[in-house]
Amino acid sequence: MEARFSFQFCHLLLLLLQSTLSNSVLAIPHKIPRLTPHRETLTRRDPNKNLSASAISDDFITLFYTQTIDHFNYGPQSYATFQQRYVINFKYWGGSNSPIFAYLGAEEQIDFDLQSIGFLSANARHFKALQVYIEHRYYGESIPFGTMEQAMNDMNTRGYFNSAQAIADYAQVLIHIKEKFSAQNSPIIVVGGSYGGMLASWFRLKYPHIALGALASSAPILYFDNITPQNGYYSIVTKVFKEASESCYETIRRSWSEIDKVAAQHKGLSILSKKFKTCAHLNSSAELKDYLVDVYAGAAQYNAPPDYPVTVVCRGIDGAPNETDILGRIFAGVVAYNKKSSCYETNGYKYPTETNVGWKWQTCSEMVMPLGTGINDTMFPPSPFNLDQFIKDCKSTYGVPPRPHWVTTNYGGHDIKLILRRFGSNIIFSNGLRDPYSSGGVLEDISQSIIAVSTVNGSHCLDVLVPDQSDPSWLIEQRNKEIEIIDGWIAKYYADLLI
Amino acid sequence: MEARFSFQFCHLLLLLLQSTLSNSVLAIPHKIPRLTPHRETLTRRDPNKNLSASAISDDFITLFYTQTIDHFNYGPQSYATFQQRYVINFKYWGGSNSPIFAYLGAEEQIDFDLQSIGFLSANARHFKALQVYIEHRYYGESIPFGTMEQAMNDMNTRGYFNSAQAIADYAQVLIHIKEKFSAQNSPIIVVGGSYGGMLASWFRLKYPHIALGALASSAPILYFDNITPQNGYYSIVTKVFKEASESCYETIRRSWSEIDKVAAQHKGLSILSKKFKTCAHLNSSAELKDYLVDVYAGAAQYNAPPDYPVTVVCRGIDGAPNETDILGRIFAGVVAYNKKSSCYETNGYKYPTETNVGWKWQTCSEMVMPLGTGINDTMFPPSPFNLDQFIKDCKSTYGVPPRPHWVTTNYGGHDIKLILRRFGSNIIFSNGLRDPYSSGGVLEDISQSIIAVSTVNGSHCLDVLVPDQSDPSWLIEQRNKEIEIIDGWIAKYYADLLI
Numbered sequence: 001m002e003a004r005f006s007f008q009f010c011h012l013l014l015l016l017l018q019s020t021l022s023n024s025v026l027a028i029p030h031k032i033p034r035l036t037p038h039r040e041t042l043t044r045r046d047p048n049k050n051l052s053a054s055a056i057s058d059d060f061i062t063l064f065y066t067q068t069i070d071h072f073n074y075g076p077q078s079y080a081t082f083q084q085r086y087v088i089n090f091k092y093w094g095g096s097n098s099p100i101f102a103y104l105g106a107e108e109q110i111d112f113d114l115q116s117i118g119f120l121s122a123n124a125r126h127f128k129a130l131q132v133y134i135e136h137r138y139y140g141e142s143i144p145f146g147t148m149e150q151a152m153n154d155m156n157t158r159g160y161f162n163s164a165q166a167i168a169d170y171a172q173v174l175i176h177i178k179e180k181f182s183a184q185n186s187p188i189i190v191v192g193g194s195y196g197g198m199l200a201s202w203f204r205l206k207y208p209h210i211a212l213g214a215l216a217s218s219a220p221i222l223y224f225d226n227i228t229p230q231n232g233y234y235s236i237v238t239k240v241f242k243e244a245s246e247s248c249y250e251t252i253r254r255s256w257s258e259i260d261k262v263a264a265q266h267k268g269l270s271i272l273s274k275k276f277k278t279c280a281h282l283n284s285s286a287e288l289k290d291y292l293v294d295v296y297a298g299a300a301q302y303n304a305p306p307d308y309p310v311t312v313v314c315r316g317i318d319g320a321p322n323e324t325d326i327l328g329r330i331f332a333g334v335v336a337y338n339k340k341s342s343c344y345e346t347n348g349y350k351y352p353t354e355t356n357v358g359w360k361w362q363t364c365s366e367m368v369m370p371l372g373t374g375i376n377d378t379m380f381p382p383s384p385f386n387l388d389q390f391i392k393d394c395k396s397t398y399g400v401p402p403r404p405h406w407v408t409t410n411y412g413g414h415d416i417k418l419i420l421r422r423f424g425s426n427i428i429f430s431n432g433l434r435d436p437y438s439s440g441g442v443l444e445d446i447s448q449s450i451i452a453v454s455t456v457n458g459s460h461c462l463d464v465l466v467p468d469q470s471d472p473s474w475l476i477e478q479r480n481k482e483i484e485i486i487d488g489w490i491a492k493y494y495a496d497l498l499i
Numbered sequence: 500m501e502a503r504f505s506f507q508f509c510h511l512l513l514l515l516l517q518s519t520l521s522n523s524v525l526a527i528p529h530k531i532p533r534l535t536p537h538r539e540t541l542t543r544r545d546p547n548k549n550l551s552a553s554a555i556s557d558d559f560i561t562l563f564y565t566q567t568i569d570h571f572n573y574g575p576q577s578y579a580t581f582q583q584r585y586v587i588n589f590k591y592w593g594g595s596n597s598p599i600f601a602y603l604g605a606e607e608q609i610d611f612d613l614q615s616i617g618f619l620s621a622n623a624r625h626f627k628a629l630q631v632y633i634e635h636r637y638y639g640e641s642i643p644f645g646t647m648e649q650a651m652n653d654m655n656t657r658g659y660f661n662s663a664q665a666i667a668d669y670a671q672v673l674i675h676i677k678e679k680f681s682a683q684n685s686p687i688i689v690v691g692g693s694y695g696g697m698l699a700s701w702f703r704l705k706y707p708h709i710a711l712g713a714l715a716s717s718a719p720i721l722y723f724d725n726i727t728p729q730n731g732y733y734s735i736v737t738k739v740f741k742e743a744s745e746s747c748y749e750t751i752r753r754s755w756s757e758i759d760k761v762a763a764q765h766k767g768l769s770i771l772s773k774k775f776k777t778c779a780h781l782n783s784s785a786e787l788k789d790y791l792v793d794v795y796a797g798a799a800q801y802n803a804p805p806d807y808p809v810t811v812v813c814r815g816i817d818g819a820p821n822e823t824d825i826l827g828r829i830f831a832g833v834v835a836y837n838k839k840s841s842c843y844e845t846n847g848y849k850y851p852t853e854t855n856v857g858w859k860w861q862t863c864s865e866m867v868m869p870l871g872t873g874i875n876d877t878m879f880p881p882s883p884f885n886l887d888q889f890i891k892d893c894k895s896t897y898g899v900p901p902r903p904h905w906v907t908t909n910y911g912g913h914d915i916k917l918i919l920r921r922f923g924s925n926i927i928f929s930n931g932l933r934d935p936y937s938s939g940g941v942l943e944d945i946s947q948s949i950i951a952v953s954t955v956n957g958s959h960c961l962d963v964l965v966p967d968q969s970d971p972s973w974l975i976e977q978r979n980k981e982i983e984i985i986d987g988w989i990a991k992y993y994a995d996l997l998i
Contacts, residue, residue, distance in 0.1 A: 073659060
């Protein structure tokens, strides 16, 4: 019998998906390394090392905006409000007319971004920019209708939790900030990564009168409605492993049937549990496979310098003693990646954190990204994305089906070069080509001011994270190119302002 | 005591406004001459005279699309659907890849547009275009939740009645049409007039991936949030009358205090009722003044060739026998304008038609256009728009306040030249400078492809109405310029398609 399992590698929405979507494949864009199991690969990016402590604590002021729950309805419920958190930093702001850089929050609380996102802090002085970080509705302290649990348990209250409402929130907050700080003529540059990068590019397209330009880092805006082949994501994971080590890639490719073989034995799950030192006894071989897919995808997505987690995993796999069998090598890769531990939490990414719960809803309503694999088109077993099944599963979980075509209806994506060649301006789509999500990104310039800035070796959202002294020159060059482009937008804006 | 009265000249939303907004001034953009009391000035544009009967009846096919009630919410109620009507005409369509011209319905049932809008029919052969006319939600046969009365009487069901939902409807219908008729690569040009013209320009800005370009006729997109001076509308009404006849203008200017003087007499209202041959006894002098404002504004807005109703009114006023007093002259103007009748219905525009009821809600929720007059800045008495009062009145009528800043938040408008100079493309803003609503229109080119096409002598929506053999050359030239511009968009699109 063919092995089937879920590829839920993306660490954030797994808990509920696990039970309902076991035959479908859904990966979510993360921008937030600190929320992932791969955070250790990014500890060197701890802002306390890179920014002065005061830059985090003293110069950042937390404020709240009374936000409308429903911007697109005039029924009485839509007038309900919630307190939306935003954080602001005046340290380098040149005052009236000087730019505002606004980081658009995504699927997590905004405090995390203050620590992991470096683009604003690192460049505020250069741009004389006011820094603004706005929390996405339904995360952190910006949850309408009480707690996250309360908001999400009610079919009616969670309906307002979507991207169109979120970017309308950002529009309102930014207009408010301009008024509050007498910055009517300040150009606003919006910045976001991953899902937040999508929001940034969509914000520029929908609200050009509010944002002058957008830096959309690792934004897979084309991973909807089958614009991107389903296997785009896993093909890149595969490619990154293969480039790191052909033998490592081969070992992984062969491991899945080995797992099935052992699982089919008498007490096979006990053998696997012992072999992989799982903290709890495995409930299924799929649990183990999910965990491993998770490790490989995460390592590839966050395959950042200087550690390059894919290299770390492969060093473990390839470096095991000669006599080690395939599963032993795979385990050695896990150990190398996760560091030595008394046991490994194969279920550990399935906790119902706010991000897990929130993003699971977002992907099951609007952000339907069809990720899957075919037969032998990646190093993973086949697991095609089945839209009908996905819809059915989401409907059974939430009572309403997703709207899988809405993202392209509302924001576009099909024939993007044809469409945006003569429409819009001032968007940077930045990608690292080793980021699996770059498969759904914009990788070619569309016009003179809708620009792709890619790095051959980059990983997910690398350009907008906190910079480090050890950053390779190609990363520094990518950032400098972005700064230069934004400088150009702002210079033109000021010139236009004087006309 | 200073005379105060409401300037509710715009015939469509008066019934409810009358009772609640008596101190505020609210004018609405009409595109639909046939719905106005000035329809007689346009009878020569009766399509039965200008288009063959078959072009209206046989070639137009009525279809319905199952539309989502709420595009921006994923709560269970938002999944309710309604049948949205659209009408389609294949007669001149060149098939796959040939253009689609879509008329975006506004504040009335779509059948009326089939009769009054000529731009699509007249040019379908030239463009080999599929003609599509889409009805606006909550009008005609596209009313969710049962009848208009049922939909509008419930605070919850009427909340979905707004422009953002309406243009999302159009997005869905147009995508559906492309799929249904295998027209994936057909460029879509959206066309609209007045409120529908606003929708057309906003549609191009928000859904550039669906519409290649927009012809926005007489779209006062700048008449929000005080971008346009309050008295813009009435200043143009005044100017048009003054240009037609200085003495006519003077008579009107002086008439208001005359009306007050008579009204203040014993049985003054009876005298006025008799003098103006009102069908019912006047309830107040304000009723008469409203009616007269309505006549003048309507005459100016629809001051179309060959009859030029302003000239007709002034001919009545100026042509009265020498001994005629001011109010006698005013009445002579009314008679000239409305033709001889046994009595005149001063309350006649206040019936709760679908358009009256619908547009009243739209202006009291979202489409808040601050129209007013100051002291001696028009030929009308002062009646400044008071936003606070307006909000209060709307809230008392509907239970929820309007959101007067939402239009500019969502669609822009402030600093439009600065914003759109380097963003967007392919919009024609057409205006007739004698149309009072042109005061809130875009009258200068913004970029190479966001173009203003104005005529010095034109009135409201003239370019998109059914053409007539007697049309003056400046009107023919305006239309030809529009056709030429659209030809250019389509040619570039086809060239891009081949790259």
